[in-house]
Amino acid sequence: MTEFQTPPIDPFAIRFDAESATLSPEGPTLVRRMSDLEGLFADADAWRAAVADGDPVVYSVQSSPVPEADRELPQSITTIQPGTTAGELWMTKGHQHPDHQGEIYLGISGTGGLLMHDGERTEWLDIEPGTIGYIPPGWAHRSINTGDEAYRFLAVYPGGAGHDYGWVLEHGMGRRAYAGAAGVELRPFGG
């Protein structure tokens, strides 16, 4: 019999509704406002002004009830609102899995980018509905809304991998994504 850190849950069906981009039964939903993204946008003054100007919701993450526990395989739907802060496209905080394990994203609606950085190399994947983005072990990842409507994707990830947000503050993500006249412009992280 396999040893679990927490009591294993029984098999169950999860309804994925692509129209409403929801999972049911529902687990927790996390809401990230601009004030939760301190230190992440290049222009700190513009970030501060956006916090003062209504502190908008930048993204939310709705999970299924599968727990973030070793050997489990939780899922979540992230919705990133369209917007820019001093030209920088709205994005998730980004994290590294401290226990290096892979993850997959499936684009549901809108258009986005999956920015990955392993401390040296940087990769960008365009994600549209139907695209599966693969995040290999050891690559920190951040999602970015590149369009003018909400960008939604499903994530499936190892429950014991953990989430290290300090890694991104320390190492950066290699590139920043800006709204350019001809689409997304990727610029050097410090530039």
Ligand code: S6P
């Ligand atoms: C979890 C997975 C996603 C993100 C979500 C929010 O491993 O990568 O569910 O948690 O997209 O991003 P972040 O960087 O704020 O956790």
Ligand code: ZN
């Ligand atoms: Zn992840």
